[in-house]
Amino acid sequence: MYLKNLIKEKIIKEFSEIFNTNPPDFVIEIPPQNFGDYSTNVAMISAKILKTSPLSIAKKLVESLKEDPDFKKVEVAGPGFINFELSPVLYANVVEKYFRKVEIPKVSSEKIQFEFVSANPTGPLTVGHGRQAIIGDILSRLNEAVGNKVVREYYFNDAGRQVKMLGHSTWIRYNELYGKHFEFGEDDYVATYLIDIAKEISEKYGDRYVNVWNDEIQSFFSSYSTAKIFEWIKKTLSKLNVPFDSYFSEQTLYTSGLTNEALEILRNRGYIYEKDGSVWFAVSKVLPSEEDRVIIRKNGDPTYFFSDIAYMLNKYRRGFDRVYYIWGADHHGYIPRMEAASKALGIPDGFFNVILHQFVTLKSGEEIVRMSKRHGEFVTLEDLIDAVGVDATRYFFAMMDPDTTLVFDVELAKSKKMDNPVYYVQYAHARISSLLKNATEKKIAFEDASLNSISKEERDLVRELDEFSDVVLNAVDQKKPQKLCNYAYSLSEKFHAYYTDHRIVDPENLEISRDRLKLCFAVKNVLEVTLSIIGVSAPEEM
């Protein structure tokens, strides 16, 4: 970013002096091999507004840019690209900066909320939740890194109909322990993990609930089950290093009166009507192509959409500048009605945002593993973490674009043979750590190394280093965690190649050793920060 910015500023200055106007948005990029260190498309982009050919614009610019001592070479190429070769001094400066400290520009200072996972406590987290947890956590870390204040929130319901079913199901499992058989209801949870909870209840409370069922017992089994499952969920999340700042209960929206307040606001603004004994929210009044939705059923029970509306109001009143809902692709149909609710409540555009991610499919060898919470046939997130480790779990979820379906081969992931890109990156870090240790043992101090002469491979490495903050800003902007993984991999790749070709610590060649060590140290710093945003450890040795 230092080098690109420097070039950009110089171009803008020359451009406006020569053409008496500022250039349109243009880019500085690292071109393919043999086109110099950096290149720009400024001449081609501005051909239209200057009503001249790109080549003549480029030639004029090059004439004056050539005079700048920071550039070793400036030339026009192809249809009007301008290619730059930089003076070695600039490279030395960049290494010095990253050697001292890896700084991420603080470009924003908004208060942002990410709400994700938000699984109701009716079963252990699945692999799909894992993907969501990692996407949410990394986007949170990224936003914090660029200066935003972030709240990670988990929204849950522990008092609804599902929870009743859950309690009933645990009670059936509990009775089974005593040889009493009851049929599962249609919406009950047949899942076997409830047996563990049933056993625990049996151990603690004996047989006092066998064959008896009433409201009190219902509520006891429900709250015992959900509390236990929530314990599992929190344990899994903490194992994954996904720290939530707040767990938000749906019920509080009712007890605090916010649901009623939201209803009144919508009613006053004319978005509420009654039909067939139910209360409706007029989605179509905001988005004509959408259908209206029930928020209070005939029997007086609210739908989830009702509390979701109140929840949005709650988020808005808490003073967030923007909120993000991270949802699985199956929820996309829910977006329009939420958008409508946001508008109907008078919440400004841009506040409500959704990040969708596609599904995770589990594959075991050639066999597709079905996932169903109700039927208990699934590999839990916990299982996956135990099998492949936290670092690999995080990295694997992070490295895929949220927009693409992720096929996770369980057998492959469990196998120790698996070629794991996370190791590749960590290995680069460990190698550098080992170099530094080596240097310390040989008492080679490199803090003051000047990097007067810098080779082609080293310049490649430095340019990759200098991409770091651009990558971060890009990932934040596009909400794509995988950008970080791609970058970490690519930086590691360049380092490994460099390492193989160059002897870093060489007491016979102190001058060169110092330069190389300093460069490696800078690489290590950047790797460390990148890995820390991904949430993966940067080991000193492997």
Next chain:
RNA sequence: GCGCCCAUAGCUCAAUUGGAUAGAGCAACGGACUUCUAAUCCGUAGGUUGCAGGUUCAAUUCCUGCUGGGCGCGCCA
């Protein structure tokens, strides 16, 4: 039928949101450890970027229409 997402090497994925010659890993083949960690490196081979148009100096990227796959279209979440 309508809506959202995806399609790039045999497989899993990149490609600096429109840039020059589309890149890695795995799988295949051939090389490099008496030398700082071989969990590494170097080389060979592998492509009509699903198809057809369009936009412009320039398209894997943007637009339109197809084809194929995933998901959704409940007073379920």
